[in-house]
Each structure stands twice: as structure tokens, then as C-alpha cells.
Amino acid sequence: MNDYKVYKKKIFFGIFLIIFSFFGYLNTYNISNRAHLEVSAAFFPRIIFLGLTIFSIILILVNYKNYQLKKGISQNKKCNIKKDIHFKLLFLSLLNCLAYGFLLNKIGFIVISILFLTLQMTIMTEKINIKLIIKYFCLSIFIVGVLYYLFTNIFYVPLP
Amino acid sequence: MLLGGIIAVLDFHTILLMFLGVIIGIIFGSIPGMTATMAVVLFIPVTFSMDPISGMAVMISLYVGGISGGLIPAVLLNMPGTPSSIASTFDGYPLTQKGKAGKALGTAVVVSFLGGVISFLILIFASPLLAKVALKFGPFEYFSLIFFALTMIATVTRGSFLMGIISGLIGMSITLIGMAPVDGVDRFTFGFIQLKQGFELLPVLIGLFAVSEIFKEAESGVKKEIYDVKTVKGFGLSFKELKEQIFNVVRSGVIGTMIGILPGIGGSTASILSYGQAKKSSKYPEKFGTGIIDGLVASEAGNNGLTGGALVPLLALGIPGDSTTAVLLGALMIQGVQPGPLLFKTNPKLIYGIFGALLIANFIMLLVEFYGIRIFINILKIPKEILLPIVFVTCSLGAFALNNNIFSVYVVIAFGIIGYLLSKVGIQLAPLIIGFILGPMAESNLRRALMSSSGDLTPLFTSPISLLFLIATLISVISVIFRQYRLYRNTNFN
Structure with a gap:
């Protein structure tokens, strides 16, 4: 598969992860703290979803940069490498x-x-x-x- | 005393049952979904009528066989038979792909034995002392240890470090589903009762590693792969190669034993940590994951080292180190034996009998697997279009057998699809599994720790054990950043 297609795929994956994390983070507000603990059950999920969002943004930025670089090269070369997918x-x-x-x-x-x-x-x-x-x-x-x-x-x- | 213990086990009837125990343990371990714990549970009724030493000898044989049996599908099919053999897939399967399946299996068997012997030696010489150290581990110390273990995500990641971290975080996010640790509050269950218990490790592991493989094969069109299945001579490993690996074996065996001593951590963490340490201290870390015996040695010596380690808190304190030793504890209590510090004084014969059984079970495992390699290797001769559907059915049954629940089969299939889709975007499954295993442990210990200190994080740095692990984590992170920087520099300047 062309490099720039891989980068494109990763950019879309990053966007998907950000949407996933956003809904996950929103849902943590539905987690009850009935025991009134100092560290509620929503604490850890929030850290995970925040982490996932941050790293997804980095993933998008890195792959967008590479995508822009490789897009031109791949189009000029007209790569015809096709992976056989059944x-x-x-x-x-x-x-x-x-x-x-x-x-x-x-x-x-x-x-x-x-x-x-x-x-x-x-x-x-x-x-x-x-x-x-x-x-x-x-x-x-x-x-x-x-x-x-x-x-x-x-x-x-x-x-x- | 020890000799007396070994002699007590060396009874023809007991030895015969131990042979049977090891063989059944290996069968259980080699079927993805079936575990050493299941094998031990199944045999508890058989041991009712035996004397405590013989009964425990059979149980320990099942335990040793069950842990080591997981290496067979891990090496031959890239499917860990038990969670403990997860890291054995990293280098074991690439070795098979290179036509070195016999060598890989032989190496794994020998180092499994050596790992077991190392843990046995630690068990007989240091169990009361080590049990006391284990007691000093509170939630802060546990959290620091798990935090350190999480840095292994960076170590096992091949290629993009960023994708490794994302993979680990996805693994952790999957564990958020179900009841939260500590207070049991529902999270992300969306009203589904089945999701309350969350996802169990085994169905997830089977789905991600075994079932996704079927989809990958189908996608690429099943090709006739001919593996070079040579006749295995001896263990397929030369004495020189073994000598080169001795330090790796000892280090991994010790790591496995230490992890085994700490209750609730488990064999998967032991093998991942051992693998990570072997890679970090290697002169050629870039070769890890491509099929070198160093990685396989570390994983197998580590997970078998766990067997003796898990017996330390069981015998010295009456606390089980993992799920299998929890069942062993129950079996001992059924026999009217109460494990704990007093047992060393009141019933030393039983204690040393158990020690002796561990050593003998390891010898039996070595013998059975030595001859077994020649049979196991023939799996590779089965065409993939026949083998993969059989593996799928066996995996589904294994998952179903966990708790007689069809939901586990759904989980296996769902995670098979997820594993396939993730592989399409370049997500590696090893960091995901590490996140899945360590995430809940990190959460429960962090929450317990913060609750016990009223939200104060200072004990993380004031406890010497916790501080030691935090320093190790820092060194680990710095070395990863340095390695990534070097890699980046080399790629840009070459």
C-alpha cells in the first residue's frame, strides 16, 4: 500500500479515537459517586480518555505532516503496488x-x-x-x- | 529435611499420578481458554482420598504442566495458550516462521525447567524472609510497581512508539467497562447486565490473538505455507547457546519468582517484565520480536519462575499469590491443613514435601515435553484451511468453559474482529494486552492508595520500595526517549 494511504488511514483513526474519547469522557459524568469517596470511579477513566485524546492529536499531526510530504511524491511516481485482498x-x-x-x-x-x-x-x-x-x-x-x-x-x- | 520431602513424594503411585498431572496440565495449558487453574480445580476431588503430600504433589504437577503448556500454541501458532505465555509469542512464532519451530520449542522447554528450578531454589532458601518483604507492599508500592511494569509498553512496541502508547491506552479503556474496582460502581455498561463483570482476560486474549488470525488469513487468501519442520535432535539447543543465555535465564527466573511472591500480579506480568528487561539489557534490542531465542528464554523462564514464587506467600503466610494458588489453598484446607507461618514448625514434612514436589514436577515436565516436542511440531504439517477453523472452535469452547456462559463466545468473536481492524491501522496487540492486564491493577491500587492517604500523593515518594520503582520507571522512560531519539537521528541522517 502507498505510504500516503497509510498516513491517511492513521489520520482517520486518530479522528475516530478523539470522538470515542470525547463520548467516553462525557459518559464519566454519569458515573455515580454514591460512596462519596475522595477519588471517585470516574477519576481513572477521565485520565485514560484525556491521554487517548492527547496522543490521538499527536498521531494526527505527525501523520498529516508525513501525508503532505509523501502525497506529492506518491502521486508523481504513480505507484501501482496493490496488495491482494480477498x-x-x-x-x-x-x-x-x-x-x-x-x-x-x-x-x-x-x-x-x-x-x-x-x-x-x-x-x-x-x-x-x-x-x-x-x-x-x-x-x-x-x-x-x-x-x-x-x-x-x-x-x-x-x-x- | 528437603531430602525427606523429596523421598516422601518418590512413591510409585504418587509419581505416576504426577506424570498424569503434568500431561493433563500441558493439555489444559495448550488449549487457548483452558487454564492451569481449571486443571487444578478439576482434580481437587481426586485428591480428597490421598494423603496431603501426594494430593499436593498432583496439584503442583498440574500447575507446572498448565503454566508450561501455554508455550506450545504460542510458539507454533502465535496464540498464547495461557495469559502467562503472551510474551512467548513475540519471538517464539517468528522463530517458527523461520523454520526453527523445533529449536524454539526445545529452548522454551529447557528454560521453563530452569526457571522452575530457580524459583524452587529461592523457595527453599528464602520463603519466610521474602514473605515478610511482600507484606510491606501496600497500595502505593503496588501502584509504583505496576507503573514501572507499564513502561514495558514502550519496550515491547516495535516501530512507532506513539502507536504503542495508543494501543496500551485502548487496552486500558476496554477494562473501564463493568464494575469499578474498590466501590463497585457501574461504568459504561449502558444497561447490559453481561457487561457488569467487564471483559475477562482470556476471551479477550483469544479473540485478539487467535480469532483475528483467521480473518487475516482469509483476507490474504489462505496460502499453502510450508514450514521447514526438521527432525528435532535433543532439545534443538546447543550447550553453547544455553551457556550464552544463562544470565538471561537466571534474571528472568528471579523476576518471575519475585512477581509470583506478590499476590495478584500474575504470570502474564512476570513474562512481560522478564521480556522487557531482557530487551533493555540486550546488545541487540532491535532484533527482539524478529525471532531470536533471547526473548523466548526471558518469557518462559519468567513465567515458570512464577510457580515457586506464588507458593511463598501461600505457605509462609496463607495468602495465595495467584488464582491457581488460591485453589491450592482451598485444597490444603480441605485436607485439614492451615497454611501460614506456623506450618513451618508444625508440619515441616508437608512443607518440604511440597518443595520436593515442585522440583520433581519440573523434571517430569522436562521429560514429557522433551518427547512431546516431536509430536507437537506436527501441528505445523496440518494445512491452515483445516487448522484455523479447528482452532476457532476450540477457542470458542475454551471461552465457554470459563464460566459456562455463551457471552464469552460473543466476546471472543467481537475481539477477533476488533483485533483484525486494529491490525489494519497498524496497532500492535502486545501493548494493548499489557494495558488490559495492568490497567485495572493500576486503578485499584491508585484509588486505594489515595483513599488511605486522603488524596495525598507524598507516600509514593517517601516509601523506599515505592521510590525504588519510581526511579526505575524514570530510568526506563529516559532510556526509551534516548533510544527513540537515536533512532530518529539515524533515520534522518542516513
Whole structure:
């Protein structure tokens, strides 16, 4: 990725952190001091959010300076370095993991884990064919079986 | 006395159970989410029928195995099995990427053993004395120590120091969610009951390190990575290399033991502090994090040094040093033994039996892991498209097992996404975890301290122990500024 794009990204991140800290700091006024202690529960969060704001401002300033310097150079050079990002793979993996979390308690460990494992292994494979999917399905059943036995019979952890 | 203690443990039945304890401890330690404490809790009922020495020997085996087992996923998969092995990922995984997994594992096993032996030696020679020193630590002294430990953020940061500080502050801000320490006031819970307890370390750690890895791999398209898995000869570490690391091992073992003696600090701090000190005193600090054994040695000797240290306050004062020793305390009380200063006079056989068990458990751990390396290393032969989904399921189960709560699984996934997003803007996860671990300790001790002195900060400078740590902090900060300045000058003049 071009340097100036990294700087741009960090500037936006700095802005995000300042907004985050601002809301966090505002929220410290909702923290009650019912015990009337000399050092209330809002004391430490305020220090953290102030610190985060100060360092975010420094981050923005440093990266803005570098951004201005590199912007011209990068545009003149017309850098064509592109990082290969597999958005489809990333999106499907994210969706699969989220679905696993939400359905674990509803469908139960065995079924959802077999489905998740088969699907995720298939998603992450370069060349997909039916034989491979069947192989992953069988492997998933075996792994889930081992994990189920290990957790319920040896570690005594009741699974959903 | 010590010999008598060792002989008391050297019973065939006890040794067999200790072997089993070490193996189960290693399994627990190597599964992200499962901890040494869980292993010990699980085995308490098994020890009911045993005599106190045998029962404690089995518990200590689980403890030693559990702490050292965390190094396996840390080195091979960049996923700390336990919080204690967090710093082992910094150099352990880069060594694996260089095709030196066998060497990394072997080194970690040997220094884990040596760290355990160092803590054993400190335990037998200085436990009553050290326990007295630990008692002198009040909230001001604790705060100064943690303040000093926070400077490790600068030490573990690679590249931009500014991003390291921001990362540490983000880690601390995450810990603000939930009930505040000292008065238990709700903060940033926004009405969600699950958030009242805040975020536990393990699900956060698993999410940031293990789950985010799946997203990173998916983003870059899973490539067939072939690691150079050579046949491991011996421990993969030459005697010369070990000799070069001896000072590092001893220093880290002592740091680990000292941290273990102080109640409530924990193995993660021990390994981070040891790593930080090794980097600071190294002739080539810039190589740390790139895959050199020095960093791995420091982390593993440090976290295993903790095992003996944590037993000091337990046996000498009846105060547990960490969560696992808290369970050990319960197990001793079930056996009708009340740990404390009197125990050294009333039941020396048990005390020296426990000391002996610690030494033997370390030898068993060395033996089991020596043969285990050859098996563990095969993990690298599993294709990533198969390994990573299995790791995800195991991690989710590990998180669920913490308190049988599905919320922990949500936390794992959420922090997996957060870890992935933060890595996209160049935020390193190690300083974030340091902030997450040390933030609540710093807050609770600072608040306690200020409350006890009615808001007066003077005791921070008048207490000799506190002053010592503050001076160490100042030296640490100055050295970091100097290092950054030198780096800036070199980059601008070259």
C-alpha cells in the first residue's frame, strides 16, 4: 500500500479515537459517586480518555505532516503496488464466525460445529470439489466428536 | 529435611499420578481458554482420598504442566495458550516462521525447567524472609510497581512508539467497562447486565490473538505455507547457546519468582517484565520480536519462575499469590491443613514435601515435553484451511468453559474482529494486552492508595520500595526517549 494511504488511514483513526474519547469522557459524568469517596470511579477513566485524546492529536499531526510530504511524491511516481485482498473470503469467514456465535446456543454444539467447520474449511480452500467437501464433512464429524468427548467426559464442561 | 520431602513424594503411585498431572496440565495449558487453574480445580476431588503430600504433589504437577503448556500454541501458532505465555509469542512464532519451530520449542522447554528450578531454589532458601518483604507492599508500592511494569509498553512496541502508547491506552479503556474496582460502581455498561463483570482476560486474549488470525488469513487468501519442520535432535539447543543465555535465564527466573511472591500480579506480568528487561539489557534490542531465542528464554523462564514464587506467600503466610494458588489453598484446607507461618514448625514434612514436589514436577515436565516436542511440531504439517477453523472452535469452547456462559463466545468473536481492524491501522496487540492486564491493577491500587492517604500523593515518594520503582520507571522512560531519539537521528541522517 502507498505510504500516503497509510498516513491517511492513521489520520482517520486518530479522528475516530478523539470522538470515542470525547463520548467516553462525557459518559464519566454519569458515573455515580454514591460512596462519596475522595477519588471517585470516574477519576481513572477521565485520565485514560484525556491521554487517548492527547496522543490521538499527536498521531494526527505527525501523520498529516508525513501525508503532505509523501502525497506529492506518491502521486508523481504513480505507484501501482496493490496488495491482494480477498474481500469475498474475508466477508464469508466473518459471516460464518458470527453465525457460529449466534447459533451455538440455539442449534447446539454438535450440529453447528460440524456445519461451521465444513463451511469454513471449504471457504478457505483454493480449489473446491465435491470429494473435498465430503472429506471436510467427515473430518468435521470426527473433530467435533473428539472435542465433545474431551469437554464433556474429561473436563466435565456441559456444552450447549 | 528437603531430602525427606523429596523421598516422601518418590512413591510409585504418587509419581505416576504426577506424570498424569503434568500431561493433563500441558493439555489444559495448550488449549487457548483452558487454564492451569481449571486443571487444578478439576482434580481437587481426586485428591480428597490421598494423603496431603501426594494430593499436593498432583496439584503442583498440574500447575507446572498448565503454566508450561501455554508455550506450545504460542510458539507454533502465535496464540498464547495461557495469559502467562503472551510474551512467548513475540519471538517464539517468528522463530517458527523461520523454520526453527523445533529449536524454539526445545529452548522454551529447557528454560521453563530452569526457571522452575530457580524459583524452587529461592523457595527453599528464602520463603519466610521474602514473605515478610511482600507484606510491606501496600497500595502505593503496588501502584509504583505496576507503573514501572507499564513502561514495558514502550519496550515491547516495535516501530512507532506513539502507536504503542495508543494501543496500551485502548487496552486500558476496554477494562473501564463493568464494575469499578474498590466501590463497585457501574461504568459504561449502558444497561447490559453481561457487561457488569467487564471483559475477562482470556476471551479477550483469544479473540485478539487467535480469532483475528483467521480473518487475516482469509483476507490474504489462505496460502499453502510450508514450514521447514526438521527432525528435532535433543532439545534443538546447543550447550553453547544455553551457556550464552544463562544470565538471561537466571534474571528472568528471579523476576518471575519475585512477581509470583506478590499476590495478584500474575504470570502474564512476570513474562512481560522478564521480556522487557531482557530487551533493555540486550546488545541487540532491535532484533527482539524478529525471532531470536533471547526473548523466548526471558518469557518462559519468567513465567515458570512464577510457580515457586506464588507458593511463598501461600505457605509462609496463607495468602495465595495467584488464582491457581488460591485453589491450592482451598485444597490444603480441605485436607485439614492451615497454611501460614506456623506450618513451618508444625508440619515441616508437608512443607518440604511440597518443595520436593515442585522440583520433581519440573523434571517430569522436562521429560514429557522433551518427547512431546516431536509430536507437537506436527501441528505445523496440518494445512491452515483445516487448522484455523479447528482452532476457532476450540477457542470458542475454551471461552465457554470459563464460566459456562455463551457471552464469552460473543466476546471472543467481537475481539477477533476488533483485533483484525486494529491490525489494519497498524496497532500492535502486545501493548494493548499489557494495558488490559495492568490497567485495572493500576486503578485499584491508585484509588486505594489515595483513599488511605486522603488524596495525598507524598507516600509514593517517601516509601523506599515505592521510590525504588519510581526511579526505575524514570530510568526506563529516559532510556526509551534516548533510544527513540537515536533512532530518529539515524533515520534522518542516513
